[in-house]
Amino acid sequence: MTAPARWRGARRWLAENLFSSPLNALITVAALAVAVALGAVLIEWLLLDAHWRGASPADCPDKNAACWPFVRARLDQFIYGLYPVAERWRLNLGVALGLALAAPLWFRVLPVWYPALVVLGWAAIGKLLFLGGWFGLAYVGTADWGGFFLTVVAVTFVLVCSLPLGLALALGRRSASPLIRTLSAAWVEGWRSVPVLVVLFVAIVMFPLFMPPQWEIDKLLRALLALTVLMSAYLAEAFRGALQAIPTGQVEAARALGLNYWQTTFRVVLPQAIPIALPQVTSNFIGLTKETTVLLVIGLYDLLGMVQNAAADPAWYGPGTLATGYFFAGAFFWILCFSISRASARLERRLMRRGLNQVR
């Protein structure tokens, strides 16, 4: 008996949502045509006409068809960059350790010293495992870092460094001191009005000019510091909006209870503000993940840069190869960004509960 009922329900749903009026029916048909046409082109190119077998240039005779052997042959490079093959286990181990270290945060909200410990641990992993040069591990300079690994390192580094900075700037813009307010505002508005690419050029080309000559700062580090500075300005805006959303009554009540500025800020204001800021912080986080591709312009090859480089190889060269590479990189970034937004939604729900609990 249920099937006909559901069938009737489906018909009603169709009638209401797709064919409620002649115009609506027309739109439905047109939209369906567009969707089918696009889907057909994609499926045909990506799957049906594509070359699948093998891992060498000879396996892709048609230069316009999708060429999956290219991705198979170069996958390791896309992931690890030019990191020496024999040392790649260090990256796997390091990322696994880093994730394990941070895992408890995913399941429980831990006191503030634990995230600090995680950050310290990550720094140690970067220095000891990724860079090496200790305990008999070969030194691998940042010039050889690349691919997805570089994306991960860049995003992690910039996020970890810019979150506290952005928070401080947001508090600075609400400071009682006009000086701190002005400086914070100038920093935030100034950096927000210039393109990331130009800032990276400044960091790469001009940084050596700004510094005393013996201060030699690694190229990657310079680029990451530039991204951090930019990101801090964007995050400051995210936090500022959230801080403004906290009713002044909260602060006044805390003050009346005899809490000082820092206690009020860290015990009352921030636990409420951070969940509010989270969607904005996440969208900046996703923005940063996408932005790391710009590093390729200054010669630091992230995932997209490695794809671009590998496809320029004369043996592989062809429009199909390049398009397959872009498709792969695009899918990779899509999954990454989409997962970040999902993970953040989960975190948001949890923090919101906790923030409310604490206020109660």
Added chain:
Amino acid sequence: MANATTRPLGQRLILPALILAAVVGLLWLIVAATQANLERLGVDPGIDFLFRRAGFEIGQKLIPYSANSTVLAAFAVALVNTMVLGFAAIAGASLIGVLIGAARLSRNWLLARLGAVYVETFRNVPALLQVFFWYYVVLSSLPLARDSYQWFGLAYLNNRGLFVPAPEGAVSGLLLALLAGFIGAFALGRALKHRREATGRGWPAWPFVLAVGIGVPALVAWMLGDALRWEVPRLGRFGYHGGFVLMPEFLALAVGLSAYHAAYVAEIVRSGFNAVDRGQREAAQALGLSGAATFRLVLLPQAMRAIVPPLTTVYLNLFKGTSLAAAIAYPEVVSVMVGTVNNLVGQPVVIMGLTLLVYVTFSLAIAAGMNWYNRRLAVRGS
């Protein structure tokens, strides 16, 4: 600011004073180090180089320029290229964004889904990757010059770009006529609208506005006669030349940036309309307003107030995004100044300063323009 009233003044000044000292110290260190470094490099910072002969060619020049022009002229060419790209992409992103936003708001389930797919696809893939895709995959697989797509022997599309006829001779006359037509149409439209609002009678404005806006330039073009010629692209030894060319680099950036930022515009449009209280629509219908009138008089003004502030951010991001041109060969400010000029004259401080200034200026201008518009909306809406 909470503790401002409770702590003594001296204590309150400690942190600002420390921060000030740190900032001043850091700035001083940077300035001193830069001076020392420039001295060692033998570079005397100055802007003299701007008035020297540039000595290099630029691929797209919308204002007169040759290798014999000054560096300043090269800068101006690059600036115009940046502006053209910026405004083309802003227009494109707005148009696509509004269409996709409307699709997402549609009561047609399938259309709304398609809109959602567009938004989720385009905003989760890096803009640079999208530009590369358009440039290296789509546009470079266009046919060669001799196999161009063509329209009526006037416009040609091939892997060297889009070639369209360009006015020649009395171009300034034509531009003036276009401007006059635009201003005339605008003024006429306002006047007719005022009259109709004042008297409640009169004709709808749009046929007159259209007539003036198109008629005036057309009339002038006809009157100019032989003084205004149209240069049609011709096939030469190395592809088409003559006429007006939209380089593939420009097209890739304009399309790529438009498509990417349109996803954000669509979301803003959607949430702008969703922010309008449902009761407003019902109230308008209860008052007997037609669907179109409800939209134009009730929903749109209120939605716009929620749309404009976040839209400003998108426009700013988009304008900054034009610098991605440095990754493909479109000659805008970053590419010409930071790329070519800096290597020729070795004045990194001045050149970087100038480049940053361009973006700061445009950011401020766009923000100011949008704020002005937003204020107008607020005043009119209240």
Added chain:
Amino acid sequence: MVLSVLAVLLAAPGAGADTLEEVRARGFLRCGVIEGSPGFSTVDESGERVGFDIDHCKTISAAVFGRISIRYVPITPHTVFTLLASGGLDIFPGGATWTFTRDASLGLDFTGVYLYAGQGFVVRADSGVARVEDLDGATICIAQGTTLEQNLADWFDARGLEYVALTFADVDKGLQAYRSRRCDAFTNEQISTAGRIHNWPDRNDHLILDQVISKEPMAALVRQGDARWRDIALWSFNARVAAEELGVNQANVERMRATSQDAEVRRLLGVEGSFGAALGLSDDWAYQVIRLVGNYADLWQRHFAPLGLPRGLNATWKDGGLHSALPFR
């Protein structure tokens, strides 16, 4: 106190600083390399850096340490001059044309021409272009960051010819655009172009024009103001040309060192006289260079001959080229 700290920080290792001592104390040479330029600087299958420029780095290292101890610093044309002048590199061996403006105003020193190059063009063989003049009206791809853009504009301007410039941030992007038929020609330093297109599967569809439109005498760069370091670079390169003229190469250097009676060979290889101390090097430094890197002909055979490039101007003067060793005496 703050001021004194700053004063120490700002006291740069510029004028008066001793690069040789610094390099010795550090234990390795910091050598700037532009990556991905076949013949000049690439990475081979085993992950080793190889190329003409890489061998320059090795030459200096051999002269200073008697062994290869180098940290390669990947650079781009955008960054190299600033980085070198600010002390981030000890030497930049590759790809810089010795011009008046650069020598006079960049705060850098050139260390003797090691390669006579010129700006050339690659075109499609079926395009009917045989001379550069035929490119009137063509779209030409070119890379930023060099003297190339100005050479091109000057050359076409002087002949009243026209072209459309398409300027890319780096050579590979420009070449890729040419290959996808975005441009009719690609212009760059001729030898490096030959190296880059050598392994194209459709190499025979492309033609490198014989003509060059500029002289590009290439020289390695060091920071200005350290005369001894400049001399070390200059004479290390010169030793390789001298060795070729004297018939000493990597294969026979041990034998020549043991048996040669030629006074100049004996001086070059440190058997006779004291030709190292004045530079702060050991007396057998040139021997170490030839032993570890080879003479000029060895370098050519290793890197450029496989690309099918004739020696041309880069032969020694005895063979009709321009290289002429400064005498060791």
